[in-house]
Amino acid sequence: MPTIPEDLDRRTFLYNLIIPIVNKYITGLDKGKAMYLNFVKAETSTPCGLPIRAVLTSYYKSKHFQCRPYDPFNDLTSPIQTILCEDSNQSMYCQLLAGLIHRHKVMRLGAVFASAFLRAISYLEKKWSQLCEDIRTGSLNPMITDPGCQMAMSCLLMSPNPELASEIEEICGRSSWKGILCQLWPKAKFIEAVVTGSMAQYIPALEFFSQGKIPLVCPMYASSETYFGVNVEPLSKPSDVVFTLLPNMCYFEFIPLGKNGTLSFDLDDDEQVPCDKVVDLVNVKLGRYYELVVTTFAGLYRYRIGDVLQVAGFYNEAPQFRFICRRNVVLSIDLDKTNEEDLHRSITLAKKKLGSNAFLAEYTSYADTSSVPGHYVLFWEIQGHLEPKLMEECCVAVEEELDYIYRQCRTKERSIGALEIRVVKPGTFEKLMDLIISQGGSFNQYKTPRCVKSNSATFKLLNGHVMASFFSPRDPTWVP
Secondary structure, three states: OOOOHHHHHHHHHHHHHHHHHHHOOOOOHHHOEEEEEOOOOOOEEOOOOOEEOOHHHHHHOOHHHHOOOOOHHHOEOOOHHHHOOOOHHHHHHHHHHHHHHOOOOEEEEEEEEHHHHHHHHHHHHHHHHHHHHHHHHOOOOOOOOOHHHHHHHHHHOOOOOHHHHHHHHHHHOOOOOOOHHHHHOOOOOEEEEEOOHHHHHHHHHHHHHHOOOOOEEOOEEEOOOOEEEEOOOOOOOHHHOOEEEOOOOOEEEEEEEOOOOOEOOOOOOOOOOOHHHOEEHHHOOOOOEEEEEEEOOOOOOOEEEEEEEEEEEEEOOEEEEEEEEEOOEEEOOOOOOEEHHHHHHHHHHHHHHHOOOEEEEEEEEEEEOOOOOOEEEEEEEEEEOOOHHHHHHHHHHHHHHOOHHHHHHHHHHOOOOOOEEEEEOOOHHHHHHHHHHHOOOOOOOOOOOOOOOOOOHHHHHHHOOEEEEEEOOOOOOOOO
């Protein structure tokens, strides 16, 4: 996405609104620190030398972040050098170590996305004994080789602290990690992360680790294209979160939709949305559904974001929107957004690997977030002979055809696990159709759902008929 220097001013303006809003509801945030886990990604450049960066990397490397004045409400536990470390493993280790050293000062926890915060908890489960050893001895684990991390952490590990190490060991060594966040960071008043849209699937896990005692705060609505708005009622339940759009971020327009997310007027796939069908910010109607369109200062003109929003109310006279979903997206674990078309294309190419003795009769999918990292699961009904080696090749072929962001998350970021194909018994999808029709679906209009939810009756039916399971044996190809 194109960007200009002034975009950082606008993004910083929005960031600076968050704490004043939260401070109306939660006091004392200036009396401690924030364990907010930030990470950068390696950057590349175009052939003519323009830098290519992730949007958050651009912010963390800017003077807006690195040269910001001291703010007691935003006093991070993580030294800047640990945030700027491009090795995500070393960065995670050092940021968690810093958070544990300051455990009695931490007033809030968080990361940009709920998935990233849960990855940190999973990492802590594996590394807590090593982290405790660092605190006990006052020396940094030799696996940390980044000079910036070494210098920053030496200032925090100036002397051994066996008492603190023993406290953390006692907590992390318990048989259950239910409520672990409350125990490790007893003064934490809320967890800040995006928990709307596809990130809502991580709410149960966050509530488990916090024992439901630490509120989840989703402070803002943003994307790589531009930032949109803020949540002026930060303590509202994740399911009730609405965002007030800030008109200084970009120019907003809205395409009216029906309740099912489809256009509320006839339009061929290759036609542009007519101007008279689009409404601006002051003309949206309460309860209506819209697709968001933006014109940005950096040069995107009437760009369709792909987000479906519902007008949920007004803040003074400013419309407030509830995020409903991404149009056509069926699978998402982290930053990935796989739509039905991409999924179908990848499976169509992959099924050729089955050979002449078998064919794919039907399929559906779901995002398995029961473990960290989560992974894609495909339910396949196959007619014919099943060869394990060919099934693994199918897993690889599907992943190779998924988009760049998915392959980056799988190969570089490790925020998505290996794709899994679960082969179901013959006739399973017929039973699925019978089930959906018995629940009120139309026989004439029935279409196999291309994605199912893990807590649904359809998922239980499919999972109850699995006769074999296969995982991708290697990472997909990814080049920065």
